[in-house]
Amino acid sequence: MSRKRSWNTILVFCILIFGFTAATLLKPSSEFSETENRALAQMPKMELESILNGDFEADYEEYLTDQFVLRDAWIGLKTASERAQFRQESKDIYFAEDGYLIEKHTGAFTSEQAAQNQKLLAQFCERYEPQFGAEHMTVMLIPNAVDILEDLLPPFAAPCEQEGYLTQVQDALPEGVWFDAGAVLREHKDEELYYRTDHHWKTGAAFLVYQEWAREQGFVVPSESDYEIRTAAGDFEGTIQAKLGIHTAKDTLELYLPKKDIFYTMQINGAEKISYSLYDETALDTRDKYAVYFGGNQALVRLKARTDSDRRLLVLKDSYAHCFVPFALEEFEQIDLVDVRYYNQKLSELIVQEGYTDLLVLYNAAGFAEDVSLAKLLG
Amino acid sequence: MVFSSLLFLFRFLPAVLLLYYIAPRPLRNLVLLLFSLVFYAWGEPVYIVLMLVSILVSYTGGILVDWCLRRHKRGAAKAVLAVSSVVSLSLLGFFKYADFVIGSVNALTGAGMELLQLALPIGISFYTFQTMSYTIDVYRGEAKVQKNLISFGAYVTMFPQLIAGPIVQYKTIDAQLRMRRESAEQFTEGIHRFMIGLGKKVLLANNAGALWDKINVLEYGSLPVSTAWLGLAAYTLQLYFDFSAYSDMAIGLGHMFGFRFLENFNYPYLSKSITEFWRRWHISLGTWFREYVYIPLGGNRVTLWKHVRNLLVVWILTGIWHGANWNFAVWGLYYGLLLLAEKFLWGRRLQRLPSALQHLYCMFFVMLGWNLFVFDDMGKGLSYMKALFGLYGAGFGNGETIYLLYNHVVLLLFLIIGSTQLPAKLGNRLLGRLKGRETAVTVVTNLFYVAVFLLSVAYLVDASYNPFLYFRF
Structure with missing residues (x-):
């Protein structure tokens, strides 16, 4: 090897090693990753004790990885390389047909947590059945895309264990409480039910399920023509896209705005925020566009509508309920949405205090199976 | 710390x-020592x-042995060597094997002694062997004594090879420790070798490991034959790429600092016999056991039964060196028996087979060997082996096999x-065509290495899976 060639190589090597080192040192730390929707690790404090027991070292490496320059681009490069190898999945996400990115939820339904959550929910329903009556209680766990959109998965992809789990949940509940949202969705599986790049269901899918539920509950069954369906965002890239860092498809986010006027107020977490619209339009300018509903996850959202009804609904839910509940506005004089992951008061006290007449439990199936806070249902 | x-x-x-490179030459070993300690x-x-402690023991051991030899007190020198070796081996024995011994005694006698639950000190098996080889070589007159504690410390702790080898014998780098000239050519060689190692580890070994993990978590009882073999093949490849990548990176880094370490792997999966496999796999370990155990025991220049004994001793020790567990002892014995069989039973006949069959024979036993190696729990290992031979009646393959494939x-x-050697050959041919x-x-080689580097980064x-297999040895 000639000397000149050696120096060329050494130069390239030094640019890589020292260049990235300098870049990582100069780049100011970010607090939060909008793409990944999570707080990033910060520079840990240097203390003798944490150095000796290895905590500092572990935290420092996490900090370095989280704050690495061009983090999103690296993640995208990795995913692109996996796709170039004809991989049908990356990080437990299928590259499905029609541009769908579909989470596998491997193991979510067979875990101990899943079994325990199923028991907690059954106990909760048994406890409150005498008070509400089964006809005023509904549990709906919305199947995830991997279940409903099975036909779009890559050939020979392993079947998901979700359906079996949901049957177990249903069997453990008191008679008449379970609402089979999966059956409704399966009937419409060729329509746009889920976002291609986000883990939520689309508002249209929620509307289909609401229609069926309203019919069963004896509510007014709305039709699409009662709403102005407005595309609030046409360039939505959601949480699943963020995990992969590549750009596949862009989603549209539709809002169903009732044509007739409904008057209501919305209180978020007590008096923290009072508003006359469910929708937080500022979220549409951020990455997390699904937060247009209620401004994202809140511990307690209270909706009070001007209506003839004197029924009061408690919704125990995750974010899948956000695009569903607005359809029920006029059926109840009060709807409280409680997210037990964030709600730190006693649920039993709230139930006594507010005198609810109806109860709805609405989660996505995987979210429910993996939730670690459901013990609070019995609190 | 790991390289990847x-x-x-x-x-x-x-x-x-x-x-x-800023430090003046006399201080460079000190820089290496200090950084290696941080590493x-x-x-x-x-x-x-x-x-x-281990460094000090062999450092003083070396000086004392040398001192005795100079005064022609061979007996005293031998005594010093014995003491220093016993101390080194005791440290290794205590920190690596105490729980294994206690557990085995408990299992045999039901004594119920409590385990010590010591965390295994990283690299202890490697550096103990290095320091021992040094004192032994001084005694044998094969290595010069090293009186400079910093240089000796730099040798033992040298971060490129500290935690996973190759096991560098002192005598092979004595001259380099005293006087070495780093050069741009050698540095470049080091960069290339390091990049290859990094790519092999991060892009190939880790992904092979992820495939093995995917299959290993499945229910063995319903594992079709082809899926089981796919899993074992993935582990077989992971182990080679993981470990040889580490040696590549070590050798490459050595070059960057002007050292030349001996090669540790030579395409082991191209072997046509188990004997050949062990000449190509983890060469520095094989060399160590040959020089410091097998030959001192008499090697093959003894009666037949002693020769057999020597081989079995070496291979059981080799097995246990890999981990404090019975499966490693069995794995070592397995190879001891296979090597004996090739020596005395079918070695000649094997060579007359078509070479494809020889390769097949070798890989078959190597893979079965890894089956013993990978499961600490031998019961689990046997269950997996059953799946390999279709003893559960789970069929040959299913949709999942196709999906994974x-x-x-x-x-x-x-x-x-x-x-195989194919990539190296292709690379050389390409460079040959560009000759002149x-x-x-320059552009082609640099582009290649930059691409490997960037992909690895x-x-x-986005690391979700980056274990390092030889860490526990």
């Missing part, structure tokens, strides 16, 4: 390179004391081709 981490690439490596202490500082086909091709066109050669930034 952002911390190493973008904190440690630039710092050590910078200071090493070792990162994440587990306590055991650094143990390593320092076509998802990993490119990876598997890279892995299989990568364990300096710029073209991408996999490290």
Whole structure:
């Protein structure tokens, strides 16, 4: 090897090693990753004790990885390389047909947590059945895309264990409480039910399920023509896209705005925020566009509508309920949405205090199976 | 610390390179020593004391042995050597094997002694063997005594080979420790070798490991034969790429600091017999056991039964060196028996087979060997072996087999081709064609290594799986 060639190589090597080192040192730390929707690790404090027991070292490496320059681009490069190898999945996400990115939820339904959550929910329903009556209680766990959109998965992809789990949940509940949202969705599986790049269901899918539920509950069954369906965002890239860092498809986010006027107020977490619209339009300018509903996850959202009804609904839910509940506005004089992951008061006290007449439990199936806070249902 | 981490690439490596090359020549071993200590202490500082003790024992051992030899007191020298070896082996024995012994005694007698639950000091098996080889070689007159504690410390702790080898014998780098000339050519050689190792580890070994993990978590009882073999093949390839990548990176880093370590792997999966396999796999370990155990025991220049005994002793020790567990002893014995069989039973006949069959024979036993190796729990190992031979009646393959195969086909091709000489040959042919066109050669080689580097960084930034297999040895 000639000397000149050696120096060329050494130069390239030094640019890589020292260049990235300098870049990582100069780049100011970010607090939060909008793409990944999570707080990033910060520079840990240097203390003798944490150095000796290895905590500092572990935290420092996490900090370095989280704050690495061009983090999103690296993640995208990795995913692109996996796709170039004809991989049908990356990080437990299928590259499905029609541009769908579909989470596998491997193991979510067979875990101990899943079994325990199923028991907690059954106990909760048994406890409150005498008070509400089964006809005023509904549990709906919305199947995830991997279940409903099975036909779009890559050939020979392993079947998901979700359906079996949901049957177990249903069997453990008191008679008449379970609402089979999966059956409704399966009937419409060729329509746009889920976002291609986000883990939520689309508002249209929620509307289909609401229609069926309203019919069963004896509510007014709305039709699409009662709403102005407005595309609030046409360039939505959601949480699943963020995990992969590549750009596949862009989603549209539709809002169903009732044509007739409904008057209501919305209180978020007590008096923290009072508003006359469910929708937080500022979220549409951020990455997390699904937060247009209620401004994202809140511990307690209270909706009070001007209506003839004197029924009061408690919704125990995750974010899948956000695009569903607005359809029920006029059926109840009060709807409280409680997210037990964030709600730190006693649920039993709230139930006594507010005198609810109806109860709805609405989660996505995987979210429910993996939730670690459901013990609070019995609190 | 491991080489395949952002911390190493973008904190440690630039710092050590910078200071090493700024420092005047007499201080360079000191720079290496200090950085190596930081490298070792990162994440587990306590055991650094143990390593320092081990260094001091063999350092003084070497000086005393040399002192005695100079005064022609061979007996005294032997005594010193014995003491220093016993101390070194006791440290290794205590920290690596205490729980194994206690557990085995408990299992045999039901004594119910409590386990010590000591964390295994990283690299202890490697550095103990290095320090022992030094004192022994001084005694044998094969190595010069090293009176400079800093140079000796730098030898033992030298971060490129500290935690996973190759096991560098002191006599092979004595001259380099005293006087070495770093050069741009050697540094470049080091860069190339390091990049190859990094790519092999991050892009190939880790992904092969992820495939093995995917299959290993499945229910063995319903594992079709072909899926079981696919899993074992993935582990077989992971182990080679993981370990040989580490040696590549070690050798490459050595070059960057002007050292030449001996090769540790020579395409082991191209072997046509188990005997050949062990000449190509983890060469520095095989050499160590040959020089310090097998030959001192008499090697093959003894009666037949002693020769057999020597081989079995060496191979059971080799097995146990890999881990404090019965499966490793069995794995070592397995190879001891296979080597004996090749020596005395079917070695000649094997050579007359078509070479494809010889390869098949060798890989079959090597893979079964890894089946013993990978499961600490021998019951689990046997269950997996049952799946390999279809004893559960789970069929030959299913949809999942097809899914796993076509998802990993490119990876598997890279892995299989990568364990042969083909890539090196192709690379050389390409460079040969570009001969005389300096710029073209520079551009092509640099582009290749930059691409490998950038892809590896991408996999490290987004790391969900980056274990290091030889860490526990």
